[in-house]
Amino acid sequence: MPTPPDTSKTLKLERYNNYLRKFHSTKLITASSKLLFRATLLIALILILFFTINYPPLSDAPHHVPPHHRLHHHSLLSTSLFSAGGSAAWEKQVRLSSTPRRTNGFSVLVTGAAGFVGSHCSLALKKRGDGVLGLDNFNNYYDPSLKRARQNLLSKHQVFIVEGDLNDGPLLTKLFDVVPFTHVLHLAAQAGVRYAMQNPQSYISSNIAGFVNLLEVAKAANPQPSIVWASSSSVYGLNTENPFSERDRTDQPASLYAATKKAGEEIAHTYNHIYGLSLTGLRFFTVYGPWGRPDMAYFFFTKDILQGKSIDIYKTHDQKEVARDFTYIDDVVKGCLGALNTAEKSTGSGGKKKGAAQLRVYNLGNTSPVPVGRLVSILEGLLSKKAKKHVITMPRNGDVPFTHANVTLAFKDFGYKPTTDLSTGLRKFVKWYISFYGIQSKTRKESQATGESG
Numbered sequence: 001m002p003t004p005p006d007t008s009k010t011l012k013l014e015r016y017n018n019y020l021r022k023f024h025s026t027k028l029i030t031a032s033s034k035l036l037f038r039a040t041l042l043i044a045l046i047l048i049l050f051f052t053i054n055y056p057p058l059s060d061a062p063h064h065v066p067p068h069h070r071l072h073h074h075s076l077l078s079t080s081l082f083s084a085g086g087s088a089a090w091e092k093q094v095r096l097s098s099t100p101r102r103t104n105g106f107s108v109l110v111t112g113a114a115g116f117v118g119s120h121c122s123l124a125l126k127k128r129g130d131g132v133l134g135l136d137n138f139n140n141y142y143d144p145s146l147k148r149a150r151q152n153l154l155s156k157h158q159v160f161i162v163e164g165d166l167n168d169g170p171l172l173t174k175l176f177d178v179v180p181f182t183h184v185l186h187l188a189a190q191a192g193v194r195y196a197m198q199n200p201q202s203y204i205s206s207n208i209a210g211f212v213n214l215l216e217v218a219k220a221a222n223p224q225p226s227i228v229w230a231s232s233s234s235v236y237g238l239n240t241e242n243p244f245s246e247r248d249r250t251d252q253p254a255s256l257y258a259a260t261k262k263a264g265e266e267i268a269h270t271y272n273h274i275y276g277l278s279l280t281g282l283r284f285f286t287v288y289g290p291w292g293r294p295d296m297a298y299f300f301f302t303k304d305i306l307q308g309k310s311i312d313i314y315k316t317h318d319q320k321e322v323a324r325d326f327t328y329i330d331d332v333v334k335g336c337l338g339a340l341n342t343a344e345k346s347t348g349s350g351g352k353k354k355g356a357a358q359l360r361v362y363n364l365g366n367t368s369p370v371p372v373g374r375l376v377s378i379l380e381g382l383l384s385k386k387a388k389k390h391v392i393t394m395p396r397n398g399d400v401p402f403t404h405a406n407v408t409l410a411f412k413d414f415g416y417k418p419t420t421d422l423s424t425g426l427r428k429f430v431k432w433y434i435s436f437y438g439i440q441s442k443t444r445k446e447s448q449a450t451g452e453s454g
C-alpha cells in the first residue's frame with residue numbers, strides 16, 4: 001500500500017497564510033472604519049456650521065430687523081424646536097407651567113404672553129390656580145426690554161414663556177403634543193392702527209397667517225381647545241351707530257389693521273363651521289394701564305410730556321374732538337376670564353366636527369368715551385406738568401373719529417361690568433410708569449417754585 005503523502009508541511013503553510021489574510025483584513029477594516037468616522041465627523045461639522053450661519057436662534061436676531069421679516073421664517077421653527085423643544089428639561093418646564101393647581105382648573109396656552117394684555121391675563125389665570133403656558137416671539141415692534149421685564153415678572157409666578165412664532169407649525173404641534181390644553185387665549189398679534197401703513201405685511205403675517213396656523217394646529221389637536229381671541233373695536237370702522245353694538249355693521253374697516261381683525265372674525269366662523277372649534281372673539285376698546293404698550297397715545301404722551309416734547313392731538317376733519325372709549329386693563333382681564341369661564345368645549349376631534357360648536361363675539365369697552373384732549377388734561381394733572389399741545393387735523397392714517405362700546409351682551413353672558421374711570425386708571429398707570437422708568441415727577445409746588453408755567 002502506498003504511503004500517504006506527508007501533508008504536515010503544506011497544512012502548516014496554509015494555516016500561516018490564513019492567519020496572514022485574517023490579520024490584513026482586520027487591519028483593513030480598522031483603517032476603513034477610522035476613515036468613515038472621520039468623514040462623518042467632518043460632515044457633521046459642516047452641517048452645524050451651515051445651520052449656525054443660516055438659521056440663528058430667534059433671540060439672536062438683530063432688533064433692527066423689521067418684525068414681519070422675523071415672522072415669515074418658517075425655518076426658524078426648526079431652530080426654536082432644536083434649541084428648546086425636545087429636551088427633557090424643556091418639556092418639564094412646559095408641563096409644570098401648564099398644569100393647573102386647582103381641581104378642574106384650565107390648562108391655557110396664552111399667545112402674546114409677554115404683551116400687555118397677555119401678561120396681565122397670564123398672571124390672573126395663574127393666581128387662581130389655572131395652568132398657563134405662554135408663547136411670544138418677542139419681536140421689536142416696540143421696545144423688547146419691556147416684554148422681557150414682563151417675562152421676568154411672569155417667571156416669578158411660575159409662568160413659562162416659550163419663545164416662538166405663531167407661524168411655526170411644528171413648534172405649535174409640539175406644544176399640543178406635550179400639553180392637552182383645554183383653552184387657548186390668543187392675544188398675539190400685530191397691534192396698532194397707524195403702523196399698518198408703514199408695515200402692512202406684518203399684519204398679514206401675524207393676524208391672518210399666524211391665526212390660521214394656530215387654528216390649523218388647534219383643530220387637529222385631541223382634545224381640541226376652546227379658543228378666546230383678541231379682535232378689536234376698530235372693526236366698527238366707519239360705523240355711525242352709537243354706541244357700537246355687536247349687531248352693527250363691520251364691513252367698512254378704516255385701516256388694514258381693522259381689516260385683518262375683521263378677517264380674523266370671518267376665519268373664526270369658518271373653523272367653527274367646518275371643524276367644530278369653540279371660538280370667542282373679544283373686541284377690545286383702547287385698553288390702557290400699567291405695563292401698557294409704548295406705541296399707544298396715553299403711553300407716549302406721558303413720556304413726551306415728561307421730556308418737554310410737543311404732542312400731536314388729533315381733531316376730526318369737521319373740527320370735532322376725537323374720542324375713545326378707553327378701557328382699563330383690570331376690567332379687560334375680567335372680561336377675558338369671563339369669556340374663558342363660559343367658553344363651551346369644542347366639538348370636534350382628530351380634525352373632524354362632531355356637532356355644532358359655540359361661536360361668539362363681544363365688545364369689551366368702558367361705555368364712556370373720553371376726548372383725547374381730556375386724556376391729555378388728566379395726564380397733565382397727574383404729572384404736574386403742562387403738555388406742549390399741537391392740535392392738528394387727523395392725518396388719513398386709518399384712525400376713526402370715535403369709539404363707544406355697548407357691553408350689554410358681555411354683561412348678560414358673563415357679568416362683564418367695567419368699573420374703572422379714565423382718571424383712576426391713568427393714576428395707576430402713571431404710578432407704574434414712574435416707578436418702572438425711575439422718573440421723579442415734580443410736584444405742582446416744585447414746578448411753581450422753579451417758575452414753570454402751570
Ligand SMILES: O=C(O)[C@H]1O[C@H](OP(=O)(O)OP(=O)(O)OC[C@H]2O[C@@H](n3ccc(=O)[nH]c3=O)[C@H](O)[C@@H]2O)[C@H](O)[C@@H](O)[C@@H]1O
Pocket residue numbers: 191192193231232233234235284285286287295296297298311312313314322323324372399
Ligand atoms: O381699541 C382698539 O380697537 C385699538 O385701540 C388702540 O388703537 P387706538 O384707539 O387708535 O389707540 P391709540 O393709538 O392709543 O390712540 C388713542 C387716541 O389718540 C389719538 N392720537 C393718537 C396719536 C397721536 O399722536 N395723537 C392722537 O391724538 C388717536 O386718534 C386716538 O383717538 C390700539 O392701538 C389698537 O391695537 C386697538 O386694537
